[in-house]
Amino acid sequence: MSAVSASTAGDGGGRRRGRRPGGADTRAALLAAAREVFGESGYRDATVRAIAGRAGVDPAMVNHWFGGKEKLFAAAVLKLPFDLPEYVARMRAAPAEELGERIVRGFLGAWDAADGAHFSALIRSAASHEEAASSLRDFFLANLFRQLADRVADDRQELRAGLVASQMIGLGVVRYLVRFGPVADAGVDALVASVAPTVQRYLTGPLA
C-alpha cells in the first residue's frame, strides 16, 4: 500500500502512485531534494520547479507543505540538525576541560546522522544568502559560545568563537563537501581524538 495515511493528506489521498511520494513522504522528499538543489545552485538560482522535479512531486506541493521557497529553505537548510537547547545544556554540563571533545563529538554526531547534502547546502548558500551566513554565526556565537562564555579563558571570546567555528566548519567542509578521503572516511573517535585538543585550546588555552 501507499505510504500515505489518512492523517497526512495533501496529495489527493491514498491511491497507489508508483514512486511518487505522498503525504508526509512528500514533505521528506521535498526536504531532501531542496538540500540537493540549494547545494548545487545556491539560494538565488534554485527554483521551486527544479526542487519539486527532483522530488518527483507537483510544484504546488512546495506551497502546500512549506508556504514557498524561502520557508522551504529555512526548513531544509537553515534549520540545523541539532536540538539546540539540549545540545547547549549538554555542553554546559560538561567539565570545562572536556568541552573540546564534547563539541567535536556533538557536531560530528549530528551532521553524520543528517543528510550529507545539508551541510554542503548551508555552506554554499552562506556565500550569497545572508540568512545562511547568519545561521552559522548564530549557532557558534549566540547559541553555543555565549552560553559557554563563563567557561572560556580571558576576554578574547569573540576571536575564540571564530577560531572554534573555523575548525568545525572546515572539518565539515572537508568531510561532507570536498570529501578528502582520510577525513571523510575516518571514524568519529579518530577525528575527536585529533581535533578536540584544537577546539579545547581555542576555548580555554593560550592563543599566542
Next chain:
Amino acid sequence: MSAVSASTAGDGGGRRRGRRPGGADTRAALLAAAREVFGESGYRDATVRAIAGRAGVDPAMVNHWFGGKEKLFAAAVLKLPFDLPEYVARMRAAPAEELGERIVRGFLGAWDAADGAHFSALIRSAASHEEAASSLRDFFLANLFRQLADRVADDRQELRAGLVASQMIGLGVVRYLVRFGPVADAGVDALVASVAPTVQRYLTGPLA
C-alpha cells in the same frame, strides 16, 4: 586616455569607451566578474552572458580571451593565487618546527592579497564541480603535503594532510565567505599566533 594599449588588442582598438574596459582590462574585468558570478551561482548555473554582463563587456569577449566558460572557470577559480613551486620551495626550506607558522602565514598572505571573491567561488564550486574539489585536494595533498612528507610525523600522512586542510579551509571560509567579525577583521599576525600551533600539531605532533 583609455587604459587599452596597442599591445593589448582584442576590443577593437584604443577608442575611449567610458567605463567599458578594453584589452588587458577586459581580461581582468572578466576574471573579477567570473569570481563573483561563479561564487553566487556555482559552475553549472553561471552563464557566459551573466559574467560578461557583470564585467560590462560583450559575451564574445569570453571566447576571445579565454576560449569559453570552462577555461574562464579554470583561470578565475581553479588557478590558486600562489606561485606553487615557489610556495612549496619556501615551505621545504623552513625548519620542521616552523612549518605551521609558514603555512598559515603563506595561506593568509596569498588569499588576503587575492580577490576575496576567489576563495568563496572555489568553495561554492567544490560542492558541484569535481575539478574545483580536486583543485583543493591537489593543493593540500599533491602540491604541498607530499612535498613535505619527509618532514611529517609517522605514517598517518593522509589524515594529517586532511586535518591541515580542515583548519586552513575553515579559516578561509570564516574569514572570506561567512565573515565572522573577529576572524575576518583580525590581522595576519594574530591569526598566525592562534592557528599555527594547530597546523604544527597536525603535521608533526601527536594526533591522539
